Amino acid sequence: MTSFATHRLRVHDRARPPHRRLSALRTCLTQFAPYGLRATYHHLCASARVPADLGQDPEALVRAVEELHAAREVWTAEFARWRERRTAQKHAGVRVPDPAEPPRRLWCPDIGFHPTRPLPEVMERVLRAGRGPGCPVCGEGPGTTEWHDGWSVHRLCARCGVSLGARDAEPPDPGLSGTHEERWKAVWRREARGA
Numbered sequence: 011m012t013s014f015a016t017h018r019l020r021v022h023d024r025a026r027p028p029h030r031r032l033s034a035l036r037t038c039l040t041q042f043a044p045y046g047l048r049a050t051y052h053h054l055c056a057s058a059r060v061p062a063d064l065g066q067d068p069e070a071l072v073r074a075v076e077e078l079h080a081a082r083e084v085w086t087a088e089f090a091r092w093r094e095r096r097t098a099q100k101h102a103g104v105r106v107p108d109p110a111e112p113p114r115r116l117w118c119p120d121i122g123f124h125p126t127r128p129l130p131e132v133m134e135r136v137l138r139a140g141r142g143p144g145c146p147v148c149g150e151g152p153g154t155t156e157w158h159d160g161w162s163v164h165r166l167c168a169r170c171g172v173s174l175g176a177r178d179a180e181p182p183d184p185g186l187s188g189t190h191e192e193r194w195k196a197v198w199r200r201e202a203r204g205a
């Protein structure tokens with residue numbers, strides 16, 4: 011059984027204390043997190059309504075891990091199809107995979123700014139999007155906006171927050187980076203949900 015599957019079962023295990031079940035959810039996120047660990051966690055806490063006090067609704071963690079699992083299943087099915095084709099290509103001596111391996115991850119560096127639709131739906135869209143310019147979720151329409159993390163300036167999709175590139179910040183701003191870290195701690199404790 012994969013690590014993801016093992017820890018998914020632990021999230022479901024009502025005999026475990028809620029904080030251990032949360033820890034298992036975090037481990038699942040280290041295995042699969044379409045927006046990066048932090049933004050995906052932020053998304054799941056909002057969509058599954060995970061309370062700050064886990065004891066009030068520990069089953070919210072199950073809702074969260076099941077949304078993540080469903081998105082992972084979408085990707086796994088696509089990857090299995092790709093791998094089958096790729097095996098045939100290797101036997102035929104094709105060195106460079108065509109098409110490329112399906113993407114499993116976007117990157118939403120601004121934790122609170124990410125696609126809001128259910129993760130499986132977004133994953134379907136990303137896998138169908140191909141690799142053209144523009145946002146893999148929204149296409150080219152929405153344009154971009156910039157976001158500074160303290161060390162880099164990210165070019166984000168203006169609608170959904172997916173990073174489309176980054177450049178070094180000149181000059182860097184370590185204080186801003188510290189502010190973002192504080193915000194992540196609050197998000198982790200489910201005390202801050204807004205952007």
Ligand SMILES: [Zn+2]
Nearest residue numbers: 145148167170
């Ligand atoms: Zn977008």
